Amino acid sequence: MEFRYNIIILFMFTVLFFVIRSQGPTACVYEDKYGSRRPICLCFTGVVNCSGQNLTYIPKIPNNTQTLDLSVNSIRRLDINSFEEISIGSPNLVKLYVFKNRISSVDRKCLHKLKALTTLDASFNNARNPTLIANLTDGIATTLENLLLESMDLTTILPNVSKNLEQSNLNKLSFKNNSIQQVDFHIFNLKRLKRLDLSYNSLRSINISLSTSLNSLSLSSNHLTGLPVCCDRRPGLPSLEAIYLDNNCIRKLDMKRINCLSNLKMLNISNTQIERIPTKAFYYLRSLQAVTIEKTESLTQVERNAFESQSLINIYISKNHMLFDYQYIDNATMFQNVPALTRLDLSYNEMKHMEQIHWSNMLCNATGITYLDVSKTGLYYAPFAFTECLLNLTFLSMAGNWIRYLPPQYFVPLKSLTHLDLNENKLAVFSALDFPPTFVHHLSLLDLRFNPFICDCKIIFFLKFAKMYKKIMVGYPKNFECYNGTVITKVANVFTQKSCLLQTEVSEIINCTSFSVILMVVLTSAIYRYRWKLRYILFVLKFQRRKCTNTNNVSHVHDVYVSSADEDFDIVYRQLVSELENKGLNVFFPYRDARPGTIAIRESLEHLDSSKYVLLCVSNAYAQDNWCEFEACMALERSIYEQGEDDIIVAIILEEIDSNNVTKIIDKITRTGDYLKWDANLDTINLFWRKLEQRLHYQCHERPRFIPNSQMFSINQSDEH
Known part of the structure; x- marks a missing residue:
């Protein structure tokens, strides 16, 4: 069964192929030359195509031909008999193409027998003689609707041409790309003429105020220095809807010349030398819907309410490289009172200096915009005015800018957006907050090409996103690359x-x-x-030491607790401890009195707390000894918490302390200057002991005997023996 269906389908395609082939163009006109017969024309349902055969004459063609194409040949002359046979055999010939020949001579009324002719294209022939066009149109059929006389080196249009065409149904007339410097104003009197193309000529001025039917007028690429005069005479141009004035030398917008064009819908004044758009420039053109001012680099000033209009729908002011500076352009009122505005093209201008407030002032007056193009404007951020004021946007292009960052969910408010173009920016990373599903589902086109993606794992979201929405992604993955710091690779081949x-x-x-x-x-x-601090804290936590209890009235086990460094043992023990004990004071000296095998920290703190006074023998060695610093710190802390009448700390400076050895605790002890200074001089030792008596509150009946340092060594040796 399946095989039978395949045979039937193959048979149907074969029949269809031969039917189409039988109806295609076939050779129908031949030329006998040098004993050979070659085809020179192809025929197809009333169309005879003899183009590009290097013919120097008009061949005999089949009867009932409706379209004859003789273009791109070498025909030099059209005489009165050139189309006589054709007019007899093909009285319904409606289209004749003789462009790109070498026609330089035309007889009068050479086409008068082609009574049904509607289209004549004689462009690209040498017609420097102005009478050639007059002869060509002499006696031409009244049915003529389209006449194309382009690129023929014409310098003027004779009045006879207008007269010859008065009775015709001419709808379109094109003199494009000639050298015409002056136009006979009667050409505008043609009652049915709707489209007149005079572009790419040498016109310097023109008065076109006498046509009631003209619908479109192109004066592009001429030498006009001002707007054409359209309002001098009645009835003017009541039907004119489009006028093209681009590529001229117009310097000033003298709108009074065209304000009478009540039905004008499209005005193109691009690539001119206009410097200023005046206030309410287009206000009196009541039907104007589109204004195009592009490639006008001379434009620097836009006055207040310049585009104010109740009818304007499209404004194109791109490719002007215009600096949007508040000194020259009134952003706040630029599009004010333009309620119908829906399409706005600002691309290729200098807008990098505009701040968020400037965008809001400019665009929040035109909330009906659905199409916005700000590509190549130097933007380095995404203006909030786009998503806060223009909620009806369907097309948004920010391509070719310097945008590096998109605020989270920036595009979410644009619920009608279908086309988004962000290509050629500096966006390196995209996240789910940039393109949430609620936003992407109504997009039909998303262009993110040529952004400098970074080749790291942050690109995984983008790869998933691009794969999921590949149908709307323009150029993916061909035009998507990323950079890993050394080489550029294709995004799709980076990571998994x-x-x-x-x-x-x-x-x-x-x-x-x-x-x-x-x-x-x-x-x-x-x-x-802080190891010593931590040790003390641990000790307090373990033994529950009472800090805040006043112990002034508690009896003490020892009178004095002496703290000193190992290096100062001889001086402290021989000179201080021994003499204090000789006077009846109970002294606890850790190096001598600490019990072997006990915890040093625990026992020392217990004896320090049970002593009435703490004697700190400070020296450079003392300042560098961590254990001494710990004892001094604990003594200082005890003096703070007990808050007694007498200070329990008595500091004795054994030697001058180097500045590098002054620690925080040493500084606290000596800051007030309330310390005793040990001096081995016999003259000052008595003063030292007197001060010590006052601090320790005891009465010395006998002064301690001073042992010079020179005798200390001999004493130590005798003790050892």
Whole structure:
């Protein structure tokens, strides 16, 4: 059964092929030359095509021909008999193409027998003689609707041409790309003429105020220095809807010359030398719907309410490289009172200096805009006015700018947007907040090409997004590349989700390990730096030391607790401890009195707390000894909490302390100057002991005997023996 269906389908395609082939163009006119017969024309349902055969004559063609194409040949002359046979055999010939020949001579009324002719194209022939066009149109059929006389080196249009065409149904007349400097104003009197093309000529001025039927007029690429005069005479141009004045030397918008064009809908004044758009320039053109002012680099000033109009729908002011500066352009009123505005093209202008407030002032007056193009304007951020004021946007182009960042969910308010162009910006990363599904579902085109994506795992979202919405992504993946710091690669070949997940896990492990190591180093450093403080805190927590109880009335076990460094043992023990004990004071000296095998911190703190006074023998060695610093710190803390009448700390400076050895605790002890200074001089030793008596509140019956440092060594040796 399936085989039978295949045979039937093959047979149908074969029949269709031969039917189409039988109806295609076939050779119908031949030329006998040098004993050979060659085809020179192809025929197809009333059309005879003899184009490009290098013919120098008009061949005999089949009867009932409706379209004859003799273009791109070498015909030099059209005489009165050139089309006589054709007019007899093909009285319904309606279209004749003789462009790109070498016609330089034309007899009068050479076409008068072609009574049904509607289209004549004689462009690209040498017609420098102005009478050639007059002869060509002499006696031409009244049915003529389209006449194309382009690129014929014409310099003027004789009045006879207008007269010859008066009775015709001419709808379109084109003199494009000639050298015409002056136009006979009667050409505008043609009653049915709707489209007149005089572009690419040498016109310097023109008065066109006498046509009631003209619908479109092109004066592009001439030498006009001002707007054409359209309002001098009645009835003027009541039907004119489009006028093209681009590529001229117009310097000033003298709108009074065209304000009478009540039905004008389209005005193109691009690529001129206009410097200023005056206030309400288009206000009196009541039907105007589109204004195009492009490629006008001389334009620098836009006055207040310049585009004010109740009918304007489209405004194109692109490619002007115009600097949007408040000194020259009134942004706030530029599009004010333009209620019908829906399409706005500002591309290729200098708008990089505009701030958010300027965009809001300019666009929030035109909330009906549905089409906005700000490509190549130097933007380096996404203006909030686009999504706050223009909620009806369907097309938005911000291509070719310097935008590096999109605010989260920036496009979400644009619920009608279908076309979004962000290509050639500096966007390196996209996230789910940039293009949420609620926004993307109504897009039909999204252009993100030529952005400098970064080749890392952050691009995974974009790869998933592009794969999911490939139908709307322009140029994906061909025009999408990313940069990893050294080379540029195709985005689609960068990463896989699995590799990125592995990188993420490894990255987390490295981060956690690094954090742990850093934390350990910091904690170790802190513990080492404050180890004595921590020891004391642990001791307090363990033994519940009472800090805030006033112990002034508590009896003490010892009178004095002496704190000193190992290096100062001889001086402290021989000169201070021994003499204090000789006077009846109960002295606790840790190096001598601490019990072997006990916890040093615990026992020292207990004896320090049970002593009435703490004697700190400060020296450079003392300042460098951590244990001494700990004892001093604990003594200072005790003096603060007890708050007694007498200070329990008595500081004795054994020697001058170097500035490098002055620690915080030493500075606290000596800051007020309330300390005793040990001096080995016999003259000052008595003063030292007198001051010490006052501080310790005891009565010395006998002055201590001073042992010079020179005798200390001999004493130590005798003790050893």
